Amino acid sequence: xxxxxxxxxxxxxxxxxxxxxxxxxxxxxxxxxxxxxxxxxxxxxxxxxxxxxxxxxxxxxxxxxxxxxxxxxxxxxxxxxxxxxxxxxxxxxxxxxxxxxxxxxxxxxxxxxxxxxxxxxxxxxxxxxxxxxxxxxxxxxxxxxxxxxxxxxxxxxxxxxxxxxxxxxxxxxxxxxxxxxxxxxxxxxxxxxxxxxxxxxxxxxxxxxxxxxxxxxxxxxxxxxxxxxxxxxxxxxxxxxxxxxxxxxxxxxxxxxxxxxxxxxxxxxxxxxxxxxxxxxxxxxxxxxxxxxxxxxxxxxxxxxxxxxxxxxxxxxxxxxxxxxxxxxxxxxxxxxxxxxxxxxxxxxxxxxxxxxxxxxxxxxxxxxxxxxxxxxxxxxxxxxxxxxxxxxxxxxxxxxxxxxxxxxxxxxxxxxxxxxxxxxxxxxxxxxxxxxxxxxxxxxxxxxxxxxxxxxxxxxxx
Numbered sequence: 411x412x413x414x415x416x417x418x419x420x421x422x423x424x425x426x427x428x429x430x431x432x433x434x435x436x437x438x439x440x441x442x443x444x445x446x447x448x449x450x451x452x453x454x455x456x457x458x459x460x461x462x463x464x465x466x467x468x469x470x471x472x473x474x475x476x477x478x479x480x481x482x483x484x485x486x487x488x489x490x491x492x493x494x495x496x497x498x499x500x501x502x503x504x505x506x507x508x509x510x511x512x513x514x515x516x517x518x519x520x521x522x523x524x525x526x527x528x529x530x531x532x533x534x535x536x537x538x539x540x541x542x543x544x545x546x547x548x549x550x551x552x553x554x555x556x557x558x559x560x561x562x563x564x565x566x567x568x569x570x571x572x573x574x575x576x577x578x579x580x581x582x583x584x585x586x587x588x589x590x591x592x593x594x595x596x597x598x599x600x601x602x603x604x605x606x607x608x609x610x611x612x613x614x615x616x617x618x619x620x621x622x623x624x625x626x627x628x629x630x631x632x633x634x635x636x637x638x639x640x641x642x643x644x645x646x647x648x649x650x651x652x653x654x655x656x657x658x659x660x661x662x663x664x665x666x667x668x669x670x671x672x673x674x675x676x677x678x679x680x681x682x683x684x685x686x687x688x689x690x691x692x693x694x695x696x697x698x699x700x701x702x703x704x705x706x707x708x709x710x711x712x713x714x715x716x717x718x719x720x721x722x723x724x725x726x727x728x729x730x731x732x733x734x735x736x737x738x739x740x741x742x743x744x745x746x747x748x749x750x751x752x753x754x755x756x757x758x759x760x761x762x763x764x765x766x767x768x769x770x771x772x773x774x775x776x777x778x779x780x781x782x783x784x785x786x787x788x789x790x791x792x793x794x795x796x797x798x799x800x801x802x803x804x805x806x807x808x809x810x811x812x813x814x815x816x817x818x819x820x821x822x823x824x825x826x827x828x829x830x831x832x833x834x835x836x837x838x839x840x841x842x843x844x845x846x847x848x849x850x851x852x853x854x855x856x857x858x859x860x861x862x863x864x865x866x867x868x869x870x871x872x873x
Contacts, residue, residue: 498869
Protein backbone atom coordinates (compact mmCIF):
# COMPACT_ATOMS: atom_id res chain seq x y z
CA UNK A 411 0.00 0.00 0.00
CA UNK A 412 1.59 3.32 -0.99
CA UNK A 413 2.32 6.00 1.61
CA UNK A 414 0.21 9.10 1.21
CA UNK A 415 1.94 12.46 1.80
CA UNK A 416 -0.12 15.64 2.20
CA UNK A 417 0.25 18.10 -0.64
CA UNK A 418 0.81 21.13 1.59
CA UNK A 419 3.54 19.52 3.66
CA UNK A 420 7.17 20.17 2.68
CA UNK A 421 9.12 17.29 1.20
CA UNK A 422 11.20 15.18 3.49
CA UNK A 423 14.42 16.06 1.70
CA UNK A 424 14.00 19.73 2.56
CA UNK A 425 13.67 19.15 6.26
CA UNK A 426 17.22 17.87 6.66
CA UNK A 427 19.05 21.15 5.91
CA UNK A 428 16.64 23.01 8.15
CA UNK A 429 17.23 20.64 11.04
CA UNK A 430 20.99 20.64 10.51
CA UNK A 431 21.15 24.43 10.35
CA UNK A 432 19.05 24.80 13.45
CA UNK A 433 21.09 22.23 15.27
CA UNK A 434 24.27 24.01 14.14
CA UNK A 435 23.01 27.38 15.30
CA UNK A 436 21.84 25.94 18.59
CA UNK A 437 25.14 24.15 19.08
CA UNK A 438 26.98 27.37 18.27
CA UNK A 439 24.94 29.26 20.82
CA UNK A 440 25.51 26.51 23.34
CA UNK A 441 29.23 26.59 22.65
CA UNK A 442 29.34 30.36 23.13
CA UNK A 443 27.37 30.11 26.33
CA UNK A 444 29.59 27.34 27.61
CA UNK A 445 32.68 29.34 26.66
CA UNK A 446 31.37 32.38 28.50
CA UNK A 447 30.48 30.29 31.51
CA UNK A 448 33.83 28.54 31.47
CA UNK A 449 35.62 31.89 31.11
CA UNK A 450 33.69 33.30 34.05
CA UNK A 451 34.42 30.17 36.02
CA UNK A 452 38.09 30.32 35.12
CA UNK A 453 38.35 33.74 36.76
CA UNK A 454 37.00 32.32 40.01
CA UNK A 455 38.92 29.06 40.05
CA UNK A 456 42.57 28.84 41.12
CA UNK A 457 45.03 29.88 38.45
CA UNK A 458 46.94 27.22 36.56
CA UNK A 459 50.41 28.29 35.47
CA UNK A 460 53.33 26.14 34.33
CA UNK A 461 51.26 22.95 34.90
CA UNK A 462 50.73 23.93 38.54
CA UNK A 463 47.56 25.07 40.25
CA UNK A 464 47.75 28.05 42.58
CA UNK A 465 45.18 27.81 45.34
CA UNK A 466 45.55 31.43 46.45
CA UNK A 467 44.38 34.73 44.90
CA UNK A 468 46.66 35.29 41.95
CA UNK A 469 47.53 38.44 40.01
CA UNK A 470 49.52 38.21 36.77
CA UNK A 471 50.87 41.53 35.49
CA UNK A 472 51.61 42.36 31.86
CA UNK A 473 55.29 42.96 32.55
CA UNK A 474 58.51 40.98 32.45
CA UNK A 475 59.79 42.23 35.82
CA UNK A 476 58.57 44.05 38.90
CA UNK A 477 60.39 47.25 39.73
CA UNK A 478 60.75 48.60 43.25
CA UNK A 479 57.93 51.14 42.88
CA UNK A 480 55.43 48.57 41.66
CA UNK A 481 56.35 46.14 44.43
CA UNK A 482 56.02 48.82 47.12
CA UNK A 483 52.64 50.05 45.89
CA UNK A 484 51.21 46.54 45.63
CA UNK A 485 52.43 45.72 49.14
CA UNK A 486 50.77 48.84 50.55
CA UNK A 487 47.57 48.12 48.63
CA UNK A 488 47.41 44.59 50.03
CA UNK A 489 48.08 45.86 53.55
CA UNK A 490 45.17 48.28 53.29
CA UNK A 491 42.84 45.49 52.14
CA UNK A 492 44.04 43.17 54.90
CA UNK A 493 43.44 45.77 57.61
CA UNK A 494 39.89 46.31 56.38
CA UNK A 495 39.06 42.63 55.78
CA UNK A 496 40.44 41.66 59.19
CA UNK A 497 38.32 44.36 60.92
CA UNK A 498 41.33 46.40 62.01
CA UNK A 499 39.82 49.62 60.63
CA UNK A 500 36.11 50.54 60.37
CA UNK A 501 36.50 51.89 56.81
CA UNK A 502 38.93 51.34 53.95
CA UNK A 503 42.26 53.05 54.49
CA UNK A 504 41.73 55.43 51.56
CA UNK A 505 38.57 56.78 53.19
CA UNK A 506 39.96 57.20 56.71
CA UNK A 507 41.74 60.45 55.90
CA UNK A 508 38.59 61.89 54.32
CA UNK A 509 36.30 61.25 57.27
CA UNK A 510 35.34 64.47 59.06
CA UNK A 511 35.78 64.65 62.82
CA UNK A 512 33.75 66.92 65.04
CA UNK A 513 36.00 66.44 68.07
CA UNK A 514 39.68 66.24 67.00
CA UNK A 515 40.93 65.64 70.54
CA UNK A 516 39.10 62.38 71.06
CA UNK A 517 40.80 59.05 71.63
CA UNK A 518 39.46 57.58 68.38
CA UNK A 519 40.85 60.52 66.42
CA UNK A 520 44.28 60.01 67.98
CA UNK A 521 44.29 56.31 67.03
CA UNK A 522 43.28 57.13 63.48
CA UNK A 523 46.00 59.77 63.19
CA UNK A 524 48.64 57.38 64.53
CA UNK A 525 47.57 54.64 62.12
CA UNK A 526 47.62 56.94 59.10
CA UNK A 527 51.03 58.32 60.10
CA UNK A 528 52.45 54.81 60.43
CA UNK A 529 51.08 53.80 57.04
CA UNK A 530 52.52 56.95 55.48
CA UNK A 531 55.96 56.22 56.92
CA UNK A 532 55.80 52.58 55.82
CA UNK A 533 54.83 53.64 52.31
CA UNK A 534 57.90 55.87 52.07
CA UNK A 535 60.15 53.12 53.46
CA UNK A 536 58.96 50.31 51.21
CA UNK A 537 60.22 51.86 47.98
CA UNK A 538 63.79 52.10 49.29
CA UNK A 539 63.34 48.73 50.97
CA UNK A 540 62.83 46.91 47.69
CA UNK A 541 65.69 48.90 46.17
CA UNK A 542 68.04 47.70 48.91
CA UNK A 543 66.65 44.17 48.64
CA UNK A 544 67.25 44.11 44.90
CA UNK A 545 70.85 45.24 45.39
CA UNK A 546 71.47 42.65 48.13
CA UNK A 547 70.08 39.85 45.98
CA UNK A 548 72.17 40.98 42.99
CA UNK A 549 75.37 40.86 45.03
CA UNK A 550 74.45 37.43 46.39
CA UNK A 551 73.81 36.09 42.90
CA UNK A 552 77.04 37.47 41.46
CA UNK A 553 79.24 35.75 43.99
CA UNK A 554 78.38 32.46 42.33
CA UNK A 555 80.79 31.18 39.72
CA UNK A 556 78.12 30.84 37.03
CA UNK A 557 75.41 33.38 36.33
CA UNK A 558 72.03 32.20 35.15
CA UNK A 559 69.39 34.15 33.16
CA UNK A 560 66.87 33.93 35.99
CA UNK A 561 69.28 35.76 38.30
CA UNK A 562 67.88 39.01 36.89
CA UNK A 563 64.58 38.19 38.63
CA UNK A 564 63.86 36.93 42.11
CA UNK A 565 60.94 35.73 44.18
CA UNK A 566 60.61 37.74 47.40
CA UNK A 567 58.26 37.37 50.36
CA UNK A 568 56.58 39.92 52.61
CA UNK A 569 54.65 38.73 55.68
CA UNK A 570 51.89 40.56 57.56
CA UNK A 571 51.30 39.08 61.01
CA UNK A 572 48.31 40.24 63.05
CA UNK A 573 48.55 39.67 66.78
CA UNK A 574 50.22 40.89 69.95
CA UNK A 575 53.48 39.27 68.81
CA UNK A 576 54.85 37.28 65.89
CA UNK A 577 54.79 34.01 67.85
CA UNK A 578 51.23 34.59 69.15
CA UNK A 579 49.68 35.45 65.79
CA UNK A 580 45.94 35.55 65.22
CA UNK A 581 46.24 35.81 61.45
CA UNK A 582 49.05 35.61 58.91
CA UNK A 583 49.15 36.95 55.37
CA UNK A 584 52.00 36.17 52.96
CA UNK A 585 52.65 38.28 49.86
CA UNK A 586 54.65 36.50 47.15
CA UNK A 587 56.23 38.88 44.62
CA UNK A 588 57.52 36.75 41.77
CA UNK A 589 59.83 38.51 39.32
CA UNK A 590 61.42 41.37 41.26
CA UNK A 591 64.02 43.16 39.15
CA UNK A 592 67.45 42.23 40.53
CA UNK A 593 70.26 44.71 39.90
CA UNK A 594 72.81 46.82 41.75
CA UNK A 595 71.14 50.20 42.10
CA UNK A 596 73.34 53.25 41.65
CA UNK A 597 75.61 51.70 39.02
CA UNK A 598 75.63 52.33 35.30
CA UNK A 599 73.19 50.53 33.02
CA UNK A 600 74.04 46.85 32.74
CA UNK A 601 76.87 46.98 35.27
CA UNK A 602 74.92 45.01 37.85
CA UNK A 603 74.98 41.85 35.77
CA UNK A 604 78.71 41.88 34.98
CA UNK A 605 81.18 40.30 37.35
CA UNK A 606 83.91 42.82 36.50
CA UNK A 607 82.06 45.78 37.94
CA UNK A 608 82.08 44.81 41.62
CA UNK A 609 84.37 45.89 44.40
CA UNK A 610 86.20 42.55 44.41
CA UNK A 611 87.82 43.39 41.06
CA UNK A 612 88.15 47.11 41.61
CA UNK A 613 91.85 46.77 42.46
CA UNK A 614 92.60 45.02 39.17
CA UNK A 615 90.93 47.76 37.21
CA UNK A 616 92.87 50.45 39.10
CA UNK A 617 96.18 48.71 38.33
CA UNK A 618 95.23 48.48 34.67
CA UNK A 619 94.36 52.19 34.56
CA UNK A 620 97.57 53.15 36.39
CA UNK A 621 99.60 51.18 33.87
CA UNK A 622 97.94 52.98 30.97
CA UNK A 623 98.50 56.40 32.54
CA UNK A 624 102.16 55.67 33.28
CA UNK A 625 102.77 54.56 29.68
CA UNK A 626 101.02 57.70 28.43
CA UNK A 627 103.25 59.87 30.60
CA UNK A 628 106.34 58.13 29.20
CA UNK A 629 105.18 58.93 25.67
CA UNK A 630 104.72 62.59 26.57
CA UNK A 631 108.18 62.75 28.14
CA UNK A 632 109.76 61.27 25.01
CA UNK A 633 107.98 63.81 22.80
CA UNK A 634 109.09 66.71 24.98
CA UNK A 635 112.71 65.48 24.98
CA UNK A 636 112.68 65.23 21.19
CA UNK A 637 111.37 68.77 20.86
CA UNK A 638 114.02 70.09 23.24
CA UNK A 639 116.79 68.31 21.35
CA UNK A 640 115.48 69.73 18.06
CA UNK A 641 115.52 73.27 19.40
CA UNK A 642 119.04 72.87 20.78
CA UNK A 643 120.34 71.54 17.46
CA UNK A 644 118.74 74.48 15.65
CA UNK A 645 120.35 77.00 17.98
CA UNK A 646 123.76 75.39 17.59
CA UNK A 647 123.52 75.38 13.81
CA UNK A 648 122.55 79.08 13.84
CA UNK A 649 125.46 80.04 16.12
CA UNK A 650 128.17 78.29 14.03
CA UNK A 651 128.70 81.27 11.72
CA UNK A 652 132.43 81.67 10.59
CA UNK A 653 134.42 84.44 12.28
CA UNK A 654 135.85 85.91 9.08
CA UNK A 655 132.41 86.53 7.61
CA UNK A 656 130.95 88.35 10.62
CA UNK A 657 130.96 91.67 8.77
CA UNK A 658 129.06 90.12 5.87
CA UNK A 659 126.50 88.75 8.27
CA UNK A 660 126.08 92.16 9.93
CA UNK A 661 125.64 93.95 6.61
CA UNK A 662 123.14 91.36 5.46
CA UNK A 663 121.17 91.74 8.66
CA UNK A 664 121.12 95.56 8.32
CA UNK A 665 119.85 95.37 4.76
CA UNK A 666 117.18 92.88 5.77
CA UNK A 667 116.01 95.13 8.62
CA UNK A 668 115.73 98.15 6.28
CA UNK A 669 113.77 96.18 3.69
CA UNK A 670 111.45 94.72 6.32
CA UNK A 671 110.68 98.21 7.72
CA UNK A 672 109.77 99.55 4.28
CA UNK A 673 107.60 96.59 3.31
CA UNK A 674 104.44 95.32 5.02
CA UNK A 675 105.01 92.84 7.84
CA UNK A 676 104.72 89.25 6.58
CA UNK A 677 102.24 86.78 8.05
CA UNK A 678 103.56 84.74 10.96
CA UNK A 679 105.25 81.57 9.87
CA UNK A 680 103.77 78.24 10.98
CA UNK A 681 105.37 76.53 13.97
CA UNK A 682 108.43 74.54 13.22
CA UNK A 683 107.85 70.80 13.07
CA UNK A 684 110.13 68.56 15.09
CA UNK A 685 113.04 66.93 13.30
CA UNK A 686 112.37 63.78 11.31
CA UNK A 687 114.72 61.84 13.56
CA UNK A 688 112.22 61.94 16.45
CA UNK A 689 109.32 60.43 14.47
CA UNK A 690 110.59 56.84 14.40
CA UNK A 691 111.27 56.94 18.14
CA UNK A 692 107.78 58.20 18.95
CA UNK A 693 106.18 55.65 16.65
CA UNK A 694 108.20 52.86 18.17
CA UNK A 695 107.22 53.88 21.69
CA UNK A 696 103.56 54.06 20.71
CA UNK A 697 103.74 50.70 19.00
CA UNK A 698 105.37 49.16 22.08
CA UNK A 699 102.68 50.71 24.27
CA UNK A 700 99.91 49.28 22.13
CA UNK A 701 101.69 45.94 22.11
CA UNK A 702 101.96 45.73 25.91
CA UNK A 703 98.45 47.03 26.54
CA UNK A 704 95.99 44.13 26.65
CA UNK A 705 92.67 44.73 24.88
CA UNK A 706 89.64 45.46 27.04
CA UNK A 707 87.51 42.38 27.73
CA UNK A 708 84.51 42.15 25.49
CA UNK A 709 81.32 42.33 27.49
CA UNK A 710 78.09 40.74 26.54
CA UNK A 711 75.55 43.14 25.07
CA UNK A 712 73.11 44.35 27.69
CA UNK A 713 69.45 44.28 26.81
CA UNK A 714 68.17 47.83 26.66
CA UNK A 715 65.11 48.18 28.84
CA UNK A 716 62.23 50.12 27.33
CA UNK A 717 61.95 53.54 28.88
CA UNK A 718 58.53 54.64 30.06
CA UNK A 719 57.37 58.01 31.25
CA UNK A 720 56.22 58.82 34.76
CA UNK A 721 52.60 59.03 33.63
CA UNK A 722 52.78 55.60 32.01
CA UNK A 723 54.33 54.12 35.13
CA UNK A 724 51.63 55.57 37.37
CA UNK A 725 48.93 54.31 35.03
CA UNK A 726 50.42 50.80 35.12
CA UNK A 727 50.57 50.91 38.92
CA UNK A 728 46.93 52.00 39.19
CA UNK A 729 45.90 49.22 36.83
CA UNK A 730 47.78 46.67 38.94
CA UNK A 731 46.16 47.96 42.14
CA UNK A 732 42.69 47.68 40.60
CA UNK A 733 43.47 44.16 39.44
CA UNK A 734 44.58 43.22 42.95
CA UNK A 735 41.40 44.68 44.47
CA UNK A 736 39.20 42.82 41.99
CA UNK A 737 41.08 39.57 42.60
CA UNK A 738 40.59 39.84 46.37
CA UNK A 739 36.90 40.63 45.91
CA UNK A 740 36.43 37.58 43.68
CA UNK A 741 38.32 35.42 46.17
CA UNK A 742 36.03 36.53 49.00
CA UNK A 743 32.94 35.74 46.91
CA UNK A 744 34.22 32.38 45.67
CA UNK A 745 33.09 29.39 47.73
CA UNK A 746 35.86 27.12 46.41
CA UNK A 747 38.54 29.36 47.94
CA UNK A 748 38.81 30.25 51.60
CA UNK A 749 37.89 33.85 52.26
CA UNK A 750 40.53 36.05 53.85
CA UNK A 751 37.86 38.19 55.52
CA UNK A 752 37.31 37.51 59.21
CA UNK A 753 36.36 39.33 62.39
CA UNK A 754 39.34 40.07 64.61
CA UNK A 755 39.65 42.37 67.58
CA UNK A 756 41.86 45.42 66.96
CA UNK A 757 45.46 44.36 67.48
CA UNK A 758 48.96 45.11 66.24
CA UNK A 759 50.17 44.32 62.72
CA UNK A 760 53.80 43.24 62.24
CA UNK A 761 55.50 43.65 58.84
CA UNK A 762 58.33 41.24 58.02
CA UNK A 763 60.43 40.67 54.92
CA UNK A 764 62.78 37.87 53.86
CA UNK A 765 66.17 39.22 52.77
CA UNK A 766 69.89 38.26 52.79
CA UNK A 767 72.14 39.13 55.70
CA UNK A 768 73.89 41.78 53.60
CA UNK A 769 70.56 43.60 53.28
CA UNK A 770 70.94 47.05 54.83
CA UNK A 771 68.13 49.48 55.64
CA UNK A 772 67.79 51.77 58.68
CA UNK A 773 64.10 50.90 59.18
CA UNK A 774 64.46 47.11 59.24
CA UNK A 775 65.79 45.02 62.13
CA UNK A 776 67.15 41.47 61.65
CA UNK A 777 65.20 38.81 63.57
CA UNK A 778 67.31 35.68 63.67
CA UNK A 779 65.20 34.10 66.43
CA UNK A 780 62.11 34.09 64.20
CA UNK A 781 63.82 32.76 61.09
CA UNK A 782 63.36 29.02 61.72
CA UNK A 783 59.65 29.26 62.52
CA UNK A 784 58.94 31.67 59.66
CA UNK A 785 60.89 29.55 57.19
CA UNK A 786 58.82 26.50 58.16
CA UNK A 787 55.65 28.55 57.84
CA UNK A 788 56.69 29.84 54.42
CA UNK A 789 57.62 26.38 53.18
CA UNK A 790 54.24 24.95 54.18
CA UNK A 791 52.41 27.86 52.58
CA UNK A 792 54.26 27.54 49.27
CA UNK A 793 53.62 23.79 49.10
CA UNK A 794 49.95 24.00 50.04
CA UNK A 795 49.24 26.84 47.62
CA UNK A 796 51.01 25.06 44.75
CA UNK A 797 53.60 27.79 44.20
CA UNK A 798 56.40 25.37 45.09
CA UNK A 799 56.18 21.67 44.20
CA UNK A 800 56.07 19.42 47.29
CA UNK A 801 59.25 17.51 48.07
CA UNK A 802 59.45 13.92 46.88
CA UNK A 803 59.27 11.70 49.94
CA UNK A 804 58.34 8.06 49.44
CA UNK A 805 57.90 7.11 53.09
CA UNK A 806 55.66 10.14 53.82
CA UNK A 807 57.86 11.78 56.47
CA UNK A 808 57.50 15.17 54.86
CA UNK A 809 53.69 14.98 54.94
CA UNK A 810 53.67 14.26 58.68
CA UNK A 811 55.99 17.19 59.37
CA UNK A 812 53.78 19.50 57.34
CA UNK A 813 50.67 18.31 59.17
CA UNK A 814 52.35 18.86 62.52
CA UNK A 815 53.36 22.38 61.56
CA UNK A 816 49.88 23.28 60.37
CA UNK A 817 48.46 22.45 63.75
CA UNK A 818 50.39 25.26 65.43
CA UNK A 819 48.90 28.74 65.42
CA UNK A 820 46.75 30.39 62.80
CA UNK A 821 46.81 29.26 59.21
CA UNK A 822 48.91 31.28 56.80
CA UNK A 823 46.99 32.93 53.95
CA UNK A 824 48.55 34.65 51.00
CA UNK A 825 48.43 36.38 47.64
CA UNK A 826 50.59 35.61 44.62
CA UNK A 827 51.72 38.41 42.28
CA UNK A 828 53.60 37.27 39.19
CA UNK A 829 54.69 38.41 35.75
CA UNK A 830 54.01 37.17 32.27
CA UNK A 831 57.60 35.94 31.97
CA UNK A 832 56.90 32.99 34.27
CA UNK A 833 57.68 31.95 37.80
CA UNK A 834 61.06 32.08 39.52
CA UNK A 835 61.27 29.54 42.31
CA UNK A 836 63.93 27.51 44.03
CA UNK A 837 62.85 23.91 43.60
CA UNK A 838 64.65 22.71 46.71
CA UNK A 839 63.19 25.48 48.85
CA UNK A 840 66.63 26.49 50.09
CA UNK A 841 68.25 29.88 50.08
CA UNK A 842 70.84 30.42 47.36
CA UNK A 843 74.26 31.16 48.78
CA UNK A 844 77.09 32.56 46.77
CA UNK A 845 80.46 30.81 46.63
CA UNK A 846 83.75 32.65 46.63
CA UNK A 847 85.80 31.31 43.74
CA UNK A 848 89.16 31.99 45.44
CA UNK A 849 88.53 30.51 48.88
CA UNK A 850 85.61 28.23 48.01
CA UNK A 851 83.73 29.27 51.16
CA UNK A 852 80.02 29.93 51.27
CA UNK A 853 78.80 33.49 51.30
CA UNK A 854 77.44 33.94 54.81
CA UNK A 855 76.11 37.39 53.96
CA UNK A 856 73.88 35.78 51.34
CA UNK A 857 71.99 33.63 53.85
CA UNK A 858 68.28 34.46 53.89
CA UNK A 859 66.85 35.63 57.23
CA UNK A 860 63.75 37.55 58.27
CA UNK A 861 63.67 41.26 59.07
CA UNK A 862 60.95 43.24 60.84
CA UNK A 863 59.90 46.82 60.27
CA UNK A 864 60.61 49.01 63.30
CA UNK A 865 57.31 50.91 63.02
CA UNK A 866 54.04 50.17 64.80
CA UNK A 867 50.63 49.64 63.22
CA UNK A 868 47.71 49.27 65.64
CA UNK A 869 44.11 48.86 64.52
CA UNK A 870 41.05 50.54 66.03
CA UNK A 871 37.28 50.17 65.81
CA UNK A 872 35.96 53.48 67.20
CA UNK A 873 35.24 56.37 64.86
